[in-house]
Amino acid sequence: MIRAVMVMNTQGKARLAKFYDFQDSRLVYKHYATLYFVLVFDSSENELAMLDLIQVFVETLDKCFKNVCELDLVFNYSKVFNDEFSLNPILTGEKIHTILDEIIFGGQVLETSSTEVMKAVEEISRLETASNSITLVPKAVSGWRNR
């Protein structure tokens, strides 16, 4: 099973860490721009397949955030996010955790099609929007991302 998922930047600061179990084992990582994506897993998983899974995770993030970057992970960690330029105006809060939960579940691969993951995530965001629509005041926060 997959023991942990970690994303850290080139300075070694963790941007996302989720543990499913606490035992050491082998790990694979992939390096994208300023981020390292690390998967820790045991001998019952295939190394290259895990590497591919990182790719799926990143591709999904990329679809969600339109060119994902480190700051997306920092602020979208929990934020209700309103992207003015996006066609589906409001994506989701808790996005990264939500996305991860749609891909890896209790240490097992749940879904490998990024299209399917996107569908699930969008559904959740619609729900959220629906329940938030009364209180939500649109606000451009793209400023955060340009910092």
Next chain:
Amino acid sequence: MALSGMRGLSVFISDIRNCQNKEQERLRVDKELGNVRTRFKNEKGLSPYEKKKYVWKMLYIYMLGYDVDFGHMEAVSLISAPKYPEKQVGYIVTACLLNENHDFLRLAINTVRNDIIGRNETFQCLALTMVGNIGGREFAESLAPDVQKLLISSSCRPLVRKKAALCLLRLFRKNPDVVNVDGWADRMAQLLDERDLGVLTSSMSLLVALVANNHEAYWSSLPKCVKTLERLARNQDIPQEYTYYGIPSPWLQVKTMRALQYFPTIEDPNTRRALFEVLQRILMGTDVVKNVNKNNASHAVLFEALALVMHLDAEKEMMSQCVALLGKFIAVREPNIRYLGLENMSRMLLVTDVQDIIKRHQAQIITSLKDPDISIRRRALDLLYGMCDITNAKDIVEELLQYLSTAEFAMREELSLKAAILAEKFAPDLSWYVDVILQLIDKAGDFVSDDIWFRVVQFVTNNEDLQPYAAAKAREYLDKPAIHETMVKVSAYLLGEFGHLLARRPGCSPKEIFSIIHEKLPTVSSFTVSILLSTYAKILMHTQPPDPELQNQIWAIFNKYESCIDAEIQQRAVEYHAMSRKGAALMDILAEMPKFPERQSALIKKAEDTEVDTAELSAIRLRAQQQTSSALVVTDQRPANGTPSNTQLGLVKIPSMSSNVDHNLPDQDISHENGTLSIVDPQPPSADLLVDLLGPLAIEGPPSSDVQSQPNIVPGFEDAPNAAEATAIVPVGEQANSVQPIGNIAERFHALCLKDSGVLYEDPNIQIGIKAEWRAHQGRLVLFLGNKNTGPLVSVQAIILPPSYLKMELSLVPETIPPRAQVQCPLEVVNLRPSRDVAVLDFSYKFGIDMVNVKLRLPVVLNKFLQPIPVSAEEFFPQWRSLSGPPLKLQVVRGVRPMPLLDMANLLNNLRLMVCSGLDPNPNNLVASTSFYSESTRAMLCLVRIETDPADRTQLRMTVASGDPTLTFELKEFIKEQLVSIPTVSRAPTPAPPVPQPTSPVAALTDPGAMLAGLL
């Protein structure tokens, strides 16, 4: 309102990001935690939305690595919020912050259950995710049936069902005893017919866990797996979104092949054929392409297919095809694939006879030793180590030696150890072996452990043909300007022993050898100095007729070191000096070292101990199994050294010497005749090389008193093996066993009498370990029966024959021990009354055609029921006096193993008799106290006094006192048995008759010693 709240979170995150240092960050976090805490305290005014905001902050702080020990309640309470956003936060934060044992989780179970059985799919998903991430026992108990229902429900969407599958998997993994999977075989088979690949992937994960647990029940799923694999490999009916870089769901392919590997074999010929067709297609259809991601995906599938092929024991043709593929991979640019190629080749070595095909790629593997990536270099090293045999040893070892000079430090130790092992195992001739090791020391002295040079010395000592060559080589290395200290050690030792064989060669006169060795003296450590001193003494001895100039030089050195601060060096200097002045006496004492008994190579043992990597481990095991593969490794099969199973580890011998097979025995005799102390231990090999090599050096010049006492000892030692054998198996009976035990059973028993865990018995098939706990008069032993074979041991029987004084209960011993499995059998013991009789375990099993039956003494002996208690002088004397009535036992014991008082005190302490130092004023006496526990006596104080005679260590006087006559007698006899040398048991039953007491010193009556003496 809401957004301002969430803006608060954003502000907080930016604040943290703007912190210049860790200290600022901590201050900001503390402030925020304080804020959150106050807000939570007056919860009444908190809207769910605010609650959500604070819970998020907490999670963020938690992720930064700070302890968050409050607010769990708030997080859990959000789960029951009616609106989605709050509920979602509740679930996510709960899953992150709480573990399965947290009490608050209980509060949520009902809500979670309602969400799971409710109609809202999104809520179902949230609940399943949380349960799956936490997987606690209570969740499993109350929710597993509902989750199972969701999984097979036809009305649920795939989105929910795949989560249910993995949730169930997690609950099952965590609590296999709670989740009931009886009757799931049919359901699993149905689930595998699923068209939706998402659900299928999750179901396959679930299947892997279920099959790993019990494959018997899931045979019906096997053909379905093959069908799934066919569907994927042929790309039939695979939706576009599940193809990843053109490959139909590589994860599902990998998972399916994993699941198949949990079935021991595939019996149905049709299924097998179908599967091999698919595998063939995968093996042939994969190419290395430009796109990295596509490469990864296709090779993930390919490597899994390789693993499955290996598992299924395919025909040789297919195997060679696999090796050819691997050969291709280890040459590609992509490092991940090179790495996996090498790793899989190592695995391949274990499967079948593909070694020859792998050897074709040797050149490429050697190139990988120079790979920029260290993990690849490591794999290459492992593979080279695994594939080495007699035919390619020379090439590989030479390659390793060459690589040693450039390898980074992290790898050198491993590298040199491996080179040494390979050189030893596959040496085409012994001079080559010596060359290799000396080169090794020369190139990487720092990384050559002592074991390595000890082993060379052993080989050289045991092979006469080799001695002049080794000495000459050692001499050559000494000419080098700067040599490593280990090289000084080994060449000094070799030249001391065998330097005289070179006498006629130029530059090898004793004087020249001496001076070149002596040059190194100022630079070496004290340990090496002591070796050098021995070398000098040996040189002196070999120089016949004596050369006065050399003699004076060496004497001057001895003289100088006679006042050395290091006791070891000082002792050697004094002894060698004194002996070398005696002239002829030196000849006898410093004669050549006798041959070493054969033993398992400590190197290989060490390697076995240190291996962690499974692939590597199996490679070593493989090495250990293919013993007779090389024609030149001849081991001589002396019955004295017992077991056939360690022949492959025996010493390498030159075939021409086979006429000389028995040289070991005469040698031992010679060593006795010429008066060196019994250096050759007659027991089977121990792994402690140090004792062998340094022991003799230290004893070479024993103090004169020891030399005199020798006549007493030597017969004892000669008796030893026989006596030990006789006591090894209690009722010697009909021992027609074809399987010979490993190690000395009697020795193991004696060792276990003094400690509580260890090996009781071992032979090539089984190892019986024992672990004991003692509490007063009760004990609990656990027997560990470990099957060492790849086949089961059957008709296993263990019967305890307890003596009358013990009550023993052995739990059921299973009739069959599966391959490589260990079975534990607890054994309860109650001590009824004191006795020295020993319980016997009658153990038998059958392996193949061998029926083995052994009777083993169990280490349930008197001293196990002793509890050492310290007694002060004020308590001791009144007790001694009160006990000094008739039950007091006094006896003079003769034939005691001569040992220093300190050792005797240690022995008593080991027997759980606490030595009370300072009680007896005579330093030659020992006083000990203990309490004995049995059902009849309860706790009973026992006092022991031993008076030794410094002039004659072979006899002593022992007094035992306790409140119970039987106990006194038994304890006295027991201690006596321990004190007289254990091997000479034959003497013990006829105790020496009491002799008149030596006159005790008369002293003032106030002296406690005198009081003691008076009481006696």
